[in-house]
Amino acid sequence: MALPKITRRWVLPSLDGPSSLKLESIELVPPGPNQIVVKIPLPLPYVPLSDGAGVVAAVGERVKNLRPGDKVFSVFKPAWRSGRQRREFGVSNLAGSDVQGILSEYVMLDEEYWTPVPRNLTFVEASTLTVAGVTAWNALYGLSDHQLRPGQSVLTEGTGGAMKTVKSDGLVTIVGFIAGLAEQQPSIVDMFFSMATFRSVHCGSLEHYSQMIAAIEQHDIKPHVDRIFGFEDVPAAYKYMSEQNFIGKICISVE
Known part of the structure; x- marks a missing residue:
């Protein structure tokens, strides 16, 4: 595939938010x-x-696992291969301080930033997995000795798009705070004596990506996309996201 000499991308020339794109x-x-x-x-x-x-x-001359024509989606933390997350894994985050993002017609990154698209997904569906997909997988199955099992309950804070993605025969119970939160909240001592397991979750490892892809293909899981914007309408997409009136993912079509 011949490469063009010029490509387009969206950049933030200042830190004034989406309006400066x-x-x-x-x-x-x-x-x-x-x-x-x-x-x-x-x-x-x-x-x-x-x-x-x-x-x-x-591809470059030393690329081993990918070839022109392969369908791929991006990996957020390629340095995190398996096991528990460590602070140094965040240095090479995609779209972080050291690595440019991918809001562009063509993207040039090391091979480790890409992984094959699940066979049952379209490009738009696969594009939703980089952070949200693997983070959800890590939250549910990231602890080898505390993995979620059928029949157990999951609490989603703030809900967001999770309500839309619950399997049709799953049970959803909504707990609201009509009068606001009570002044007396659980303390650290309460959590300590509850004997619960607490951990933070931020994205996932390459091993988590592989496990997630296998499960998506096996069970034909389809991510939910709320709305698609054109490449010229990126600021409008950010505005739509800021309104927080959507379920699922917001995507950009490159035109």
């Missing part, structure tokens, strides 16, 4: 030895910044 054209150079270039397909959509899916357009 600017569309710019840049030169597209050949990939480095360990890099691959991914063409975000037209008119298929993807989620901006760290989440995206596309087709490998070109």
